[in-house]
Amino acid sequence: MSTATLDVIAIGNAIVDIIGRCDDAFLARHECPKGHMRLVDALTMSALYDSMGPSTEISGGSAANTAVGIASFGGNAGFIGKIADDEFGRIFDHDITAAGVNYQAKRASGGQPTSRSLILVTPDGERTMNTMLGISTELGDAELIPSMIESAKVLYLEGYLFDRPEAKAAFRKAVAIAKSAGREVALSLSDGFCVARHRAEFKELIAEGVDIVFANEVEIISLYETTDFTTAAKQAARDMKLAVLTRGSKGSIVLADGKEVSIPVEPVTKIVDTTGAGDLYAAGFLYGYTQGYGLARAGRLGSIAAAEIISHTGARPLVNLADLHG
């Protein structure tokens, strides 16, 4: 096994977020499941955009946010995801590159537009996402860069990729490349509904060779079809080599080798927008993990990064995360 030049290579949907504010009644009126991501077509997207208030455009995408977070801690991160040669593609490309992430995608012309997500933030800070996948639906084997995957200590995949058959195939191929190179594989379960859509396959993949699983409470409960976090966590401890379970304001727990490490949340004055909380927790944890820190210290970095991201609008850090931990 050659020396890794990247700490983490992340693969996911390359998305620009369109973030606006609304009340719970607006979500209900437009049938947006609060706190979740739903996939929408161009027509629904357009109708929703026309009826929502003023918004702000900020680069996003779950695994992409994680890659940016790792770079912000000072780690070496790469990202693989597909963009079109349009304004949003240029924005995505600029922002992730400017954040110090190794991103080599060519912008594809003439096909579908760059993916976007209408994110509605309610007064409680909770975000509800409406994603139009656009060109991300075309992410396939051709987009994988084997040399980048081989050179990274950890391959990090977002579960959202499972929503398209082509991406699922690319996902499995990326895992095979990483495994052949002797690397570790991490998977984020992404969303409770996403888990419900792909439960059997997620379980299969975890059994086959995922080393680290990131999930929040809703996702892990959905995976094991239970109603109780403790039961789900016990099952996770049996099935997964390393399970990182986040629980919002209740902190997080890391399960590995029969041990359980509890990590408190980092205090926040005001929760402005929870978009990216899980992505940035994963960034902090993976940065610490790939630096060889212990699980508690890695989890603490996750809490620090999540606290920064929920204190402002958008899922990309506004400060150098490296400056936040002593």
Place this chain on the structure above:
Amino acid sequence: MSTATLDVIAIGNAIVDIIGRCDDAFLARHECPKGHMRLVDALTMSALYDSMGPSTEISGGSAANTAVGIASFGGNAGFIGKIADDEFGRIFDHDITAAGVNYQAKRASGGQPTSRSLILVTPDGERTMNTMLGISTELGDAELIPSMIESAKVLYLEGYLFDRPEAKAAFRKAVAIAKSAGREVALSLSDGFCVARHRAEFKELIAEGVDIVFANEVEIISLYETTDFTTAAKQAARDMKLAVLTRGSKGSIVLADGKEVSIPVEPVTKIVDTTGAGDLYAAGFLYGYTQGYGLARAGRLGSIAAAEIISHTGARPLVNLADLHG
């Protein structure tokens, strides 16, 4: 004179802001005059964008920000400005309409792109702007909507329009329409360098029929080619029917009918980004003025709106300004 259905009709460049952070050395390296607006071509824009950090896209434009601020106070505002049928044009159109401003522009296809401004915010909160005018250079007589201008109590024009000959002609025509309808005309001097470029013409226009002039310290000093605010303010009091002079942290003064009204700033915990401070001061003042409030009360609304806008990134209010004043 018929009853006005709009409080204010604003005319200006329709711009989407691309806001990022940098240090003073970055500004120096790229020859960006700190605290000012400079016009750049596509090539300079692109080079600057490539070297700057991650950014956020938010609708802007000086007079457009003022229109949005007036609507946020509960006033009836309209806006005239040109956009292209591209992603930034759609963003601009959506945001100003969603903010409650009457905006009737048709998106023009196949020509120049929608205007954009790269705004670099330094750690002191000061903003430095690099604007590519794009399709705004084509704003001319054809874009004016006489019925909207005739129906507004005040026509508000940004001085930035003077940077293009075609817009200058449209500017003069708009003034003539407003005057024939018995309306008042307000002018923002926009930027110290902009004043230096068009000093004689600004003076001429003010003498001919501008009723309200908005200027900051640098702009009014530049207009009268002095180095001293008091001297410039004295001259303004002689030349202008109503002069509204903002002085950053020193508050503002309103000069009218030989009287001077001083208005303190509204306290702010932390100045995050000064983009839009002048635009939102004008919004508060014009909202109060068109509601028939006295000068001191109108100025106080200006201070309240400016305080809100400098406490976060971007030049559009994040709250209903109507909720901020008792």
